[in-house]
Each structure stands twice: as structure tokens, then as C-alpha cells.
Amino acid sequence: MNRPQTIQIFLPDGSPRSVKIAEITNRVVKAILVPRNKLEYIASRNELKNVGIYFLFGELAEKAKPIAYIGEAEDCLERLKQHNRTKEFWNYAVVMVSKINAFTKSHAKYLEHIAVEEAKESSTYLTENLTSPSKPFVTESMEADLLDSFDTIKILLSTLGFPIYEKIGKEQIDSKELLFLNGRGITAEGDLIDDGFVVFKGSQAKKETTPSCHEYLINLRQKLFKNEIIIEHNGNYQFVQDYVFGSPSTAGGVILGRSTNGWNKWKDKNGRTLDEIKRQ
DSSP: OOOOOOEEEEOTTSOTTSOEEEEETTSSEEEEEEEGGGHHHHTTSSTTSSSEEEEEEEOOTTOSSOEEEEEEESSHHHHHHHHHHHOOSEEEEEEEEETTSOOOHHHHHHHHHHHHHHHHHHOSSEEOOSSOOOOOOOOHHHHHHHHHHHHHHHHHHHHTTOOTTOOOSGGGSOGGGOEEEEETTEEEEEEEETTEEEEOTTOEEOSSOOTTOOHHHHHHHHHHHHTTSEEEETTEEEESSOEEESSHHHHHHHHHTSOOOHHHHOBOTTSOBHHHHHTO
């Protein structure tokens, strides 16, 4: 269950688009968000010269989902400098360290292990980690503390705009909120969520597009097919993963193969449109 919490975000250079240092006021973990072009600035401070785990976030034009890489280091600043030379895709790094300098190498390796495992399980982002790091030995009591720290990490990442651990499956929503879109020979299920509009696994989409279909929708459909988020099935396409679109209309346009007003096309089981449910 979500509960009210207080999160403090400090802007060390005063810019809301630069480095951010975030913490839940009563927890020991803090997050430092660093845009890639601010590495020189953050090197003049001490926050990253510490044991911790880090996340690299970015996008590639040919990929249908954002990309993340997860690692751990005894000196996170030096590791980010290495990745700045060797990894192309990322634009932002988020580093998680202890406010009281309590993390050891074993703590960081355990957090890295669970962070990669859960990222692959949620599949909200593509993970650049080819393999999952092995689980190090920690005592039972320490494992409990680290799992608590990982809960904090997940909250801070979402707060900073990287919901890598947000679960979006159909089982996460109330069945009364499920929305449907029907076309000739196809049906799809979805829901309006915090990050956009999710179309659920198993939904169908038309294989062909109309002559007037916008090029953006055609390119997005091709990207989803190349990334195996939709596959050919019984003469149409079928979603084999849950996928979050930027809007109900983009989701509807991809499914129907033409431009459409998703606010009017998506309906609940009683026939009420999304517009009637959320905007009237």
C-alpha cells in the first residue's frame, strides 16, 4: 500500500534541470541525479565519492523502451567517468548512497543483485545488463535492512522520473477501471496510468494501416514489431508485452492503424468513454 511520505530535493547549483539530491527525510538512502553534461560539476563535490549503486538511463531511436544499466562501485564518481568514456546510450545517472556512509562493498553488491533482478522482471525498461550479478552473502538481519533500503531506492527513482520498477500489468488494476477498444476483428484492453496509457498483453491490433495513417504511427508500429512487443497472430498483430504509450490516442492509433481520438474510442465495460470517465 502506498502511504504519504515527505521527500526533500536539493538543487546544489540552483537549477531545476541540473543535479538533484533527493532523500526521504527519515531514511538513510539518498539519490543523486546527474545529467551527463554535469559530470565535471558533480566531481567538484563529495556525494559520489562513495560506495553505492548507480543507474544509467537513456534511449535509442531503434528501441521501443527506455534503456537502463545498473551497477555498483566503491567510488561511484570514478565509475561514472569510465562509463562516460565507454557507454553511448545514457543521458542521466542516478547514484544511490548512504547518508551516513554505512554501505560496504557487500551491501552494494547485494543491492545491485536485487536491482537488476527486479528490473528484468518488471521489463518497464530494457536493461543493458547482459547477466544478473550473483547474490553475495549477507546476514539475515542485514538482508532485511537492505530490502528496506531498496524500497527507498524504488521510490526515489520514480520521484526523479525513472519508474523502472513500476508494475503495470493488468493484475495491478481494479477490473472496474479496465478499458476496451474494439475494431473490426480485433479487441484491446488498456488503462490510463500515471505515465501515460498502458495497453495490456494479449491485446490485438490491425496489421494493415489506412492510406491516411500518420507516419509517426506507422514508424511506431514498425518499432514495436522489430522489438517484438507486437507479433503477427491470426492475420493481425498481438501484444506479447504490456506497453505504455504517451496518450490514449497514440495507443488507439497504433491498434487501429489510423489516427483516432482515444478519449472517445476507449470505453469501460458499461460503454462509457474515457472522456466521460476522466474529463466530464
